[in-house]
Amino acid sequence: MSTFDDRENAFEAKFAHDEEMQFKAQAxxxxxxxxxxxxxxxxTGAxxxxxxxxxxxxxxxxxxxxDVLRKVSGDLKGRASPDEVRDKRAALLPEAKADILNDKA
Incomplete structure (x- = not known):
């Protein structure tokens, strides 16, 4: 295999890994x-x-x-506005990414 092929495979593997990590962080x-x-x-609980x-x-x-915004906002009906749900998600995303990077479930 040439150096070019090795680099191409490494980039593909990194891309696949990054996409998997992004998916896990979003979930x-x-x-x-x-x-x-x-x-x-x-x-509470279960x-x-x-x-x-x-x-x-x-x-x-x-x-x-x-789709998530519609579900959560619709279910909360007056307990939180769509903007509050959006803001909460924005605040939670960095924490979720850190959890995934630190391998927390």
């Missing part, structure tokens, strides 16, 4: 957002965990965050 952030929203809804899983699943409806 972790959605879980954290779901747990936050569950608290506002008065859910109910809160189940709601967080619903939020994670909502992210698969379409690309981007809007």
């Amino acid at each position: 972790r952030c959605n879980k954290m957002l779901g747990l936050w929203a569950a608290g506002l809804l008065g859910k 109910d809160a965990d189940a709601y967080a899983l619903e939020v994670i699943k909502a992210d698969f409806e379409e690309a981007g965050f809007e």
